[in-house]
Amino acid sequence: MRPLAAVTARLLVSGGPFEMETAEINGVATRVWKNAPPHMRSIVESSAEHGDTAALVYGDERLTHTEFYRHTAAMARRLLDDYGVAKGDRVAIAMRNYPEWVIAYFAATSIGAIAVPLNSWWSGPELEFGLTDSGATVLVADRERIERLGEALERLELSLIGVRAGELPEGARSWDAVLGEPGPDARLPEAQPAPDEPCTLFYTSGTTGRPKAAVGSHRNLSTNIVSGSFSRFRSLMRLGLEMEEVQAYVDALGPSVVLCVLPLFHATGAQTVMLPTLANGGTLVLMYKWDPEEAMRLIERERVSAITAVPSMISQMTASPRLGDYDLGSLMVLASGGAPAAPALVSRTRRSMHEMLLGQGYGLTECSATATTNGGSDYLLKPDSAGLPVATVDIMIVDAAEQELPPGEIGEVWIRGPGVVHGYWQRPQATAAAFTGGWLRTGDLGRLDEEGFLYIVDRATDMIIRGGENVYCAEVEAAVHEHPAVGEVAVVGVPDEDMGEEVAAVVRLLPGGELTEQELADFLAPRVAAFKIPSRIRIVTEDLPRNAAGKLLKKRLKQEYGWSAAERG
Structure with a gap:
């Protein structure tokens, strides 16, 4: 080679x-x-140059690049004129992978607003948190997400645009009614987003049990x-x-x-x-x-x-x-x-x-x-x-004293480059802990070989990746603890051939407490997204193993319950 x-x-x-x-x-x-490209707007503008080539396909629906441009331009105009969306305002998107998701994203970012994609697997309370935390003024959502939010929509001070949603709450408008029929004269409203201005808030779970929004620029x-x-x-x-x-x-x-x-x-x-x-x-x-x-x-x-x-x-x-x-x-x-x-x-x-x-x-x-x-x-x-x-990115492996390690040595992976976001939305302490001098502290353990290839040997503490979905144990543990019969809980990731990892939990009941595995799963259903609910649950009455500092010994738990090797549940 x-x-x-x-x-x-x-x-x-x-x-x-x-x-x-x-x-x-x-x-x-x-x-x-x-x-x-200097900004998201330029991607939309270039679509007009690609003409009749298909841009979006969903089932039997097709939008050419020209139509994609016109729909995006028309929706951007509606956000500006009908909803008063200005530079820096947040527009939340909560729906399946519909064409409207793509159009809403580019319509918002093309006028300098900030798109806030929300996890469509989230429960109602989780969606409400994302909307409140981001301070979104407009929500573009499909029927299922609207139903999950339910009465919370009355508490939230935002405008709702319903996508493929049927009957809508009072005051909401359907996507089709807002968009209208984009004509050949549709043009993006005037705007001048700068490369390093924020354009997205992508939520990522945190070890505190609350998601954090990464502030991404154009x-x-x-x-x-x-x-x-x-x-x-x-x-x-x-x-x-x-x-x-x-x-x-x-x-x-x-x-x-x-x-x-x-x-x-x-x-x-x-x-x-x-x-x-x-x-x-x-x-x-x-x-x-x-x-x-x-x-x-x-x-x-x-x-x-x-x-x-x-x-x-x-x-x-x-x-x-x-x-x-x-x-x-x-x-x-x-x-x-x-x-x-x-x-x-x-x-x-x-x-x-x-x-x-x-x-x-x-x-x-x-x-x-x-x-x-x-x-x-x-x-x-x-x-x-x-x-x-990639050529614009630097990877550094550091030890506990934050000193760079030579090839072959295992340490924390640090990343520097133009993709590193500007911090966490309204989380100054979390930002200071994760970002320093342009470097991102990933929390992942890895090593570099002599050619510069990166090898990840462990992931951030207490994170489970289930079929590509990040699950943080602290968040699930907090939800389990809400049950009145629970004394303590340890959530761990266990190997799984299909999903990569599955979520497992060992739960110690309080004296006199009663709880079955199915009852716990049912209890968690309205509190966390379905992919976070443990698929392997053990109900115990003895104390869970801890070290002298009181930290749960999760590795020992995995060994005791046979979860250190792949298990079929």
């Missing part, structure tokens, strides 16, 4: 598509992509558009191709058709799937919910060329008995995102599907989803690695 340094030098040549420059962000000199998000192309070029050029050959290959393929199987409220779904697809004139095919057979049907029907999915989705698709019934020949890129893929899954995918580019990456909401990428031949050689940092 061609040496990494030679490939990188060729890609970063002055005047090329991957030229870098230095920008001062929050007082820190930062390498940035010179040719990245530059944070647009960085991913160039970083994705850079990574693709780097992996192909490592095989010996010249830059011009890769460009000719990409041009011959034409715009990508990307199946969006991840929720758009996730940084991965919105920032590494939606944004690059639309910015490059591609087609985003949306799914109502994940179903492996439906995914294969859509790949065949729409000639899908790329998918980014969590490992459990890839596993279900490759294990489907109907895998051979569909023509999947158009699929050229299959990437793992949201959770690390086991090397065994990589091998299984290669055996069961045709030759394609496989890959995965590493990132957090706090670094706008992408820090490292591992694709092509690198991924096949090092499937257990999270990959190489």
Whole structure:
């Protein structure tokens, strides 16, 4: 394979598509992509240039890039004129992966407002918290989210736009009524968002049990558009191709058709799937919910060329008995995102599907989803690695004294680059704890090899990744503790072949307390999202093991209950 340094030098040549420059962000000199879109508005404006190419596909519904521009421009005008949305105001989005999600996002950010994607799996109280915490003035939501909020909508001082919702609460308006019929003269309202102004609040769970909103700027998000192309070029050029050959290959393929199987409220779904697809004139095919057979049907029907999915989705698709019934020949890129893929899954995918580019990456909401990428031949050689940092990103491994460690040594992973967000919304202490001098302290443990490939060896304390969904134990423990019969609880992640991890809980009852596993699950249902409810529950009466400092010994609990190895529940 061609040496990494030679490939990188060729890609970063002055005047090329991957030229870098230095920008001062929050007082820190930062390498940035010179040719990245300056803001979300520019992505919408470029859509008009892609004409009749499909931009959004949902079921039998299709919007061309021209129609996408007109719908977004019309909704931006309505937000401005009808709802008084101004620069810096928050517009919350709570719904399934509908076309309206995409349009609402770009309509808000194109006029300098801040889009607030809310987790559509959240319960009513969780949604209410996100709306209150963000101070949203407008909520765009579908029927299910409106029903979950219920009477809370009366307490919230915001305007509601209902999407595919049927009968609406008093004072709310339907999406169709607000949007009207966008005509050929629809134009975006005048606005001048700056690259480092905030444009999104993506919520990420915290160890305190309350989600925190990462404040993302236009530059944070647009960085991913160039970083994705850079990574693709780097992996192909490592095989010996010249830059011009890769460009000719990409041009011959034409715009990508990307199946969006991840929720758009996730940084991965919105920032590494939606944004690059639309910015490059591609087609985003949306799914109502994940179903492996439906995914294969859509790949065949729409000639899908790329998918980014969590490992459990890839596993279900490759294990489907109907895998051979569909023509999947158009699929050229299959990437793992949201959770690390086991090397065994990589091998299984290669055996069961045709030759394609496989890959995965590493990132957090706090670094706008992408820090490292591992694709092509690198991924096949090092499937257990999270990959190489993109050229604008620095990765440093530090010890407990925050001193940089040499290659091979395990320590905390720190990230610096234009994707690192500007902190947490209205959380100065949490911001100070996680961000320092342009660096993001990830809380993840990892190491770098001699070539600069990153390996994650452990995750942030008490975090479970269930099918790509982050679950923080403290949040679930707090909800369990609300039950009057509970004395103490320990929530842990246990290995699972399908989901990667499942949520498990050991609950000690108070003397005289009575509680069954099903009763606890029913108790939690209205309090936390369904994916956070433990699927493995043990009810005990003895004290849970703790160390001398009173800290729960969760590793010992896993061993005692046989949860240290994969278990079928």
